[in-house]
Amino acid sequence: MDATLWVLGSAGWMPKAGQETSCFLLEAQGQLVMLDAGTGVANLGLVADVLRRHDRISILLSHYHLDHLVGLMYLKRFAADKRVDVYGPGQPVYPKTTEEYVGDMLQDALYSSGPSGFAREVHYHDYGGRDFSVGELPVAVRAQVHSSPSFELRVGDLVTYATDTSFDAASWEDCPSSRLLLHECWQLGAGDPRHTSIEALAAGLPRSRFGRVLLIHHNPSWDAGERSEAGRTAARHGMELARDGMEISL
Ligand SMILES: [Zn+2]
Numbered sequence: 001m002d003a004t005l006w007v008l009g010s011a012g013w014m015p016k017a018g019q020e021t022s023c024f025l026l027e028a029q030g031q032l033v034m035l036d037a038g039t040g041v042a043n044l045g046l047v048a049d050v051l052r053r054h055d056r057i058s059i060l061l062s063h064y065h066l067d068h069l070v071g072l073m074y075l076k077r078f079a080a081d082k083r084v085d086v087y088g089p090g091q092p093v094y095p096k097t098t099e100e101y102v103g104d105m106l107q108d109a110l111y112s113s114g115p116s117g118f119a120r121e122v123h124y125h126d127y128g129g130r131d132f133s134v135g136e137l138p139v140a141v142r143a144q145v146h147s148s149p150s151f152e153l154r155v156g157d158l159v160t161y162a163t164d165t166s167f168d169a170a171s172w173e174d175c176p177s178s179r180l181l182l183h184e185c186w187q188l189g190a191g192d193p194r195h196t197s198i199e200a201l202a203a204g205l206p207r208s209r210f211g212r213v214l215l216i217h218h219n220p221s222w223d224a225g226e227r228s229e230a231g232r233t234a235a236r237h238g239m240e241l242a243r244d245g246m247e248i249s250l
């Protein structure tokens with residue numbers, strides 16, 4: 001099964017020159033799947049030919065923090081003629097549904113098109129922390145540790161997407177393999193317990209289970225020296241820092 005993934009947003013929290021916030025696009029089995037909808041949605045202009053091939057986009061949300069959600073309001077520029085399905089954690093792991101949270105963010109006073117106005121039709125779904133599927137693509141869901149409930153999403157054997165999570169090596173010992181792992185890398189060493197460090201990944205990630213490992217959700221506070229250090233440590237352990245605009249064949 002051939003598949004392609006595009007990195008549209010490799011930063012966490014806020015954009016930085018050349019780096020938008022969390023957003024990845026996967027084309028596989030005739031489906032177009034977006035992983036999170038941060039400001040990287042603005043980079044859909046880089047893949048206009050891909051968009052033309054699809055009438056439908058399925059958006060899978062790891063959680064609702066704004067750096068993963070705010071790009072929904074940019075979709076009107078790219079998806080006005082498409083059906084969009086938004087899958088979020090929702091109930092029962094959150095008190096409200098995905099439709100309600102997006103409705104809060106895109107309420108009339110804040111966004112004139114409203115929560116159903118950024119595409120031809122919009123459908124909301126709660127995966128509720130359980131496995132689900134998008135067409136023929138199975139999506140395995142695993143709870144993570146973060147400041148709000150966040151979920152690792154594994155699409156078939158293609159991509160494991162793990163962002164906004166602390167890293168616990170023990171929970172990765174028997175993890176299923178994937179062609180690509182997208183894992184957050186927020187800090188160089190121990191620090192914020194809601195996030196992952198390059199040091200922890202280098203020490204505890206079972207690298208051989210993944211064809212390729214791209215580190216994502218970079219901290220926009222990094223200076224050039226910290227970014228280079230993260231890149232060097234990643235390279236020593238067979239990993240690499242993601243860059244917006246990367247196209248990965250799987
Ligand atoms: Zn985030």
Ligand SMILES: [Zn+2]
Nearest residue numbers: 063065146164
């Ligand atoms: Zn978060």
